[in-house]
Amino acid sequence: MGFATLTLTAIDCPEPRRLAEFYAAILGGEVKGGPGEEEWIDLYLPDGQRLAFQRAPDLRPPEWPRADRNSQQLHLDLDVEDMESAHEQVLALGARPLDVDDDGGKRNFRVYADPAGHPFCLCRA
Helix, strand or coil, X not given: CCCCXXXXXXXXXXXXXXXXXXXXXXXXXXXXXXXXXXXXXXXXXXXXXXXXXXXXXXXXXXXXXXXXXXXXXCCEEEEECCHHHHXXXXXXXXXXXXXXXXXXXXXXXXXXXXCCCCEEEEEEC
């Protein structure tokens, strides 16, 4: 049995507000952090979880899927009911496809990069 609880997941990025708004458009929730608070922005998700976005102006995005140098560091798996609709929506929000060949639906996920270059997966729910 553990002795701590996860408070949030913090993600380094060059533009915290922009990335928080990208994930808010996908996951819902409320972006918090007023003008002048651009070093750290929180996204409070509808289910009570929290993602935080911390300014890292010189961030070097991971080289997915490499693990020998500059590995992906972390990625988010996001469950979706309609893969095709979710695919179109994340692209419209600024995601970049990394590995979207899911073998006609036989593989239950597709991999994208968010606007800061972090990999994330859309997974069939």
